[in-house]
Amino acid sequence: MNVVTTTQVIDPATERVVTTVELADEAATDAAIDRAHRAQVAWRAVAPGDRARLLRRFAEAVDADLEHLARLEVTNSGHTIGNARWEAGNVRDLLHYAAGIPERLLGQQIPVADGVDITFHEPLGVVGVIVPWNFPMPIAGWGFAPALAAGNTVVLKPAELTPLTAIRLGELALEAGLPEGVFQVLPGKGSVVGQRFVTNPKVRKVVFTGSTEVGTQIMAGCARQVKRVTLELGGKSANVVFADADLEAAAASAPDGVFDNAGQDCCARSRILVQRSVFDRFLELLEPAVRKVRVGDPAEASTDMGPLISAAHRQRVADFLEPTTDIAFTGTCPEGPGFWYPPTVVLPAAGTERVLTEEVFGPVVAVIAFEDEAEAIRLANDTEFGLSGSIWTSDVGRALRVSRAVEAGNLSVNSHASVRYWTPFGGFKRSGLGRELGPDAALAFTETKNVFIATT
Numbered sequence: 001m002n003v004v005t006t007t008q009v010i011d012p013a014t015e016r017v018v019t020t021v022e023l024a025d026e027a028a029t030d031a032a033i034d035r036a037h038r039a040q041v042a043w044r045a046v047a048p049g050d051r052a053r054l055l056r057r058f059a060e061a062v063d064a065d066l067e068h069l070a071r072l073e074v075t076n077s078g079h080t081i082g083n084a085r086w087e088a089g090n091v092r093d094l095l096h097y098a099a100g101i102p103e104r105l106l107g108q109q110i111p112v113a114d115g116v117d118i119t120f121h122e123p124l125g126v127v128g129v130i131v132p133w134n135f136p137m138p139i140a141g142w143g144f145a146p147a148l149a150a151g152n153t154v155v156l157k158p159a160e161l162t163p164l165t166a167i168r169l170g171e172l173a174l175e176a177g178l179p180e181g182v183f184q185v186l187p188g189k190g191s192v193v194g195q196r197f198v199t200n201p202k203v204r205k206v207v208f209t210g211s212t213e214v215g216t217q218i219m220a221g222c223a224r225q226v227k228r229v230t231l232e233l234g235g236k237s238a239n240v241v242f243a244d245a246d247l248e249a250a251a252a253s254a255p256d257g258v259f260d261n262a263g264q265d266c267c268a269r270s271r272i273l274v275q276r277s278v279f280d281r282f283l284e285l286l287e288p289a290v291r292k293v294r295v296g297d298p299a300e301a302s303t304d305m306g307p308l309i310s311a312a313h314r315q316r317v318a319d320f321l322e323p324t325t326d327i328a329f330t331g332t333c334p335e336g337p338g339f340w341y342p343p344t345v346v347l348p349a350a351g352t353e354r355v356l357t358e359e360v361f362g363p364v365v366a367v368i369a370f371e372d373e374a375e376a377i378r379l380a381n382d383t384e385f386g387l388s389g390s391i392w393t394s395d396v397g398r399a400l401r402v403s404r405a406v407e408a409g410n411l412s413v414n415s416h417a418s419v420r421y422w423t424p425f426g427g428f429k430r431s432g433l434g435r436e437l438g439p440d441a442a443l444a445f446t447e448t449k450n451v452f453i454a455t456t
């Protein structure tokens with residue numbers, strides 16, 4: 001690798017330097033893309049059963065290394081050990097799921113009178129995957145697993161802040177027997193490596209997860225080459241609690257719905273909408289649930305919430321709270337080294353406060369009252385985003401009516417679960433473009449080709 005610069009990886013729980021990582025420059029990026037381009041010719045020709053076997057071996061290598069990967073993530077990203085194990089397990093499970101794809105990427109045979117008409121799902125070629133720092137392992141896997149299964153090769157750019165688990169996944173792929181160049185991990189800056197994915201014509205698709213601002217630039221850049229793009233961007237999701245809900249369960253789980261991963265989650269339910277008749281009661285129940293959140297050493301199994309990713313990000317989160325913001329109550333967090341921030345519940349007075357309209361990406365939640373179902377739907381949709389959300393009610397009709405009316409890609413009823421690797425995931429409106437995961441994930445990494453063979 002032609003190294004121009006390096007970056008220090010910091011443990012966000014201790015502020016200590018963990019290691020130094022080399023960053024690729026533009027020439028190294030082009031070289032990796034060239035390798036991926038050459039490797040793809042052979043990779044797409046690997047028999048489906050053999051491609052499946054290699055992906056299964058990759059999954060087994062991740063499983064054998066699971067505890068190591070999880071510990072790396074705790075140190076690099078401050079994720080709680082429980083979450084980090086789930087994240088590494090998610091990559092393993094995704095690879096097993098993807099291993100079922102090569103033999104099931106079925107085309108069609110379409111009736112014609114004068115011959116045979118068939119469709120093929122052809123791989124795109126080289127895919128560039130750009131990953132943010134909030135979920136380094138799963139978000140990488142959501143891109144690379146189906147892309148590889150469909151016969152593409154992948155160059156993965158982790159976020160500069162969190163490259164360690166991605167580097168390890170690259171090593172595991174090679175150890176599992178994936179041919180050289182099929183899956184490469186290239187730490188580097190977004191403005192250098194990521195930007196080259198957009199401009200280098202040998203990259204046929206960019207999968208980007210991150211801020212709406214950068215996602216917009218990537219889409220505009222890709223448009224020049226009509227390059228395929230999938231975008232998973234921000235969110236401002238609503239957790240809608242109706243008076244007929246199991247209030248105890250809704251309040252007890254609300255902290256999980258927004259403070260998981262210290263709120264650094266695009267699916268965070270950062271607006272809790274509560275029907276006015278139960279508003280005070282809900283807040284009474286929410287307060288002890290928030291105070292119970294254990295913030296501290298992410299390596300401890302009993303910890304619920306770790307630190308934020310960086311000092312700069314902590315400042316960004318703090319800046320969302322204006323002097324006039326009404327803070328209802330907060331949880332606690334450690335003092336001293338570490339980028340700590342307490343779980344914070346605010347009661348915004350006006351709909352214009354930034355904490356109500358923008359993605360905070362930290363442990364801050366706004367609680368807002370609504371009168372009736374129509375107002376709940378209006379408030380839930382009163383955002384430029386549309387990624388996820390929850391609906392708490394005991395009325396199945398209402399659950400379905402509201403689910404259909406909320407403009408978001410991933411809704412859960414009486415639950416905050418958003419992500420299962422076998423169900424589709426993605427956003428409405430400015431939360432993104434395209435879908436990841438689920439039964440159709442691999443199709444997003446193919447072109448449909450129609451071939452007609454004359455028989456007359």
Ligand code: NAP
Nearest residue numbers: 131132159160189190191194195210211214233234266361
């Ligand atoms: P970001 O700037 O969008 O970064 C996400 C990824 O894109 C990183 O790998 C980054 O690389 C890369 N990147 C940055 N500029 C690029 C460019 N011009 N071309 C190609 N790639 C580029 O996000 P962030 O700065 O880390 O976070 C800012 C805010 O975005 C967060 O506070 C949050 O609101 C939102 N966000 C949302 C999600 C989500 O899951 N929806 C994830 C992360 C962030 P480097 O970081 O290495 O430069």
Ligand code: MG
Nearest residue numbers: 190210211214
């Ligand atoms: Mg950025």
